[in-house]
Amino acid sequence: MTATESHTEVRPADAPADAPARVIPESLPLQPEDPPRVGEFWLRGRLGANAAGYLYTASDETGRDAVVAMMTEGSADDAAARERFVNAVDELPEDAVLAHNDADDDDLALWVAVGPIRADDGSSAASDEHLIAERRGEEVLSAVLMDRVPHVGRLRGPDFRHYWESRRRPGLFRIWPLPWPNALRPASRWALVLALLTMALIMALAVFLAWLLFRHAAPLEPQPVIPTPTGTVTVTITPTTPPPGTGSPTNGTTPSLTPSTGPTTGIPTGIPSSPGTPGDPGDKF
Template sequence: MSKQPSTPGAGPTWPGLELTPTWPDDPVKVGDFWLDGRVVTRPSGVAWAAHGDGLLHPTRQEETDPDHKVILVQLSEGAAADKAARDRFAGLVNQLHIDVVLARGGHEQDQGRLGRRFRNEDDDPVDPDEDHPLAPWVALAYAGDDGLVRLADDLLAQVDLLDLPHLGRPAGPDFRLHWIDRNRPGTNRIWPLPWPGRYDRAGWVTILVSWLLMLLMAAIAVIIAILVFRNAPPQAPPPQAGQTASPGGTGSATATLSPSPGGTPTATSSPSPSPGDTPSGGGTPTPPSRL
């Protein structure tokens, strides 16, 4: 009988183990394991308490038990980008007992004595920045004590070399790794939540349905725009300079000069008759006076 898939934030309890909450930069999931909290934080990487997702991997045809409690150790951004740090981490993992290493993954972690524990993640959601390889990680099977926490701290300490004693008499500047300040978590896969209540990766059906919905909404918006603007009344052009629109038709104003009592001519305007207008009073229209 298959078990129900586990969910983030609803993992097993960790009695006797001091956990701190995950940070905003921490991934939700690494490989096949949901992260429950931090247990070790060093410049070379982070160790989390984690549990299996309970899902069947489509490529390996292998299911990760949700009851599997692990201490997951992953290199930081700076250590994962350094070839020497990756090699030190891989060599330390290959020296561990095979029963301790439940799974491993990341860049250049499929070689050595425990290369059989490597889990391929090529069919998992991909990070947008594909130029940076996935950060190396290893999942250590938790046996109920804090011995694995000390082991995880020792692994990371041998990668960043900060706890090594001085050899000989100190002279000159201290040795400092060039990536020691880049201590953010390394590159991981992005696990979207495609639907409420679901915690597996989005399939092609979900992506196809989302695209069809987007096209449908765009078509409805175009149709609504056509229906709204097709019956709009036509707009008359604005009158040109020197012309005014008459109520009964099109008329123009003619400016004339007439003498004023003071002897100074003033300009007056009289509308010129339009073709459809008739003069009032029964007389003939007088021509405009001239100065």
């Protein structure tokens, strides 16, 4: 049963006989703070709420419908309220409790799935089963809130109020495995696929533009100088064009400067060739 499938038709008394009936949904849409799933049940809509917890309409992967009662964050943080929730669940008929989480999960809100509820086939039996499950869920939350405990003696002074009643957000929950993409509708699945394809196209376009901009880039000048193990660099200069005004070289040959076979002329690179050498710039610091 989904939030859009469950509804009630109401016709005002003063309305004409041929006027369309006003459709009142039996469950409200889920809010952003509501869990999409608890245990094996996917939540479909809100049936009711009070300071103790929320009632949801839900169904599992097999299509089995249920009513889920879940504590608020305020009541879930109170040990006495959690104990009242557990006791109320234990008092339900054994076949009415479809699933529930462990009471030892102190960091999570307690919940219980109440049923069984047959598929909504329009019969009165299906409506009665849903109504009975909803009433049982209300009884569990009322036991936590203690709003149906009869008063003893005369009413005097201010009314009783729990200290956690203002904390009415749904209690903490844990989802594993993650709800998506199972909870997505077909339209949402297509939107997710199109978004991923758009991101991939934008990244490919950015890489292509970067290749167009830098494919003809000149190499770095000057070239990095890599010193030899001795701390010196041998430089070979081979001019191809004489400077203006100096004339051409004799016999049309081009002078070439090549390294000699004798001692190599070194250019200091700031790396001492040997520790403690006199005159080495590295020894001055």
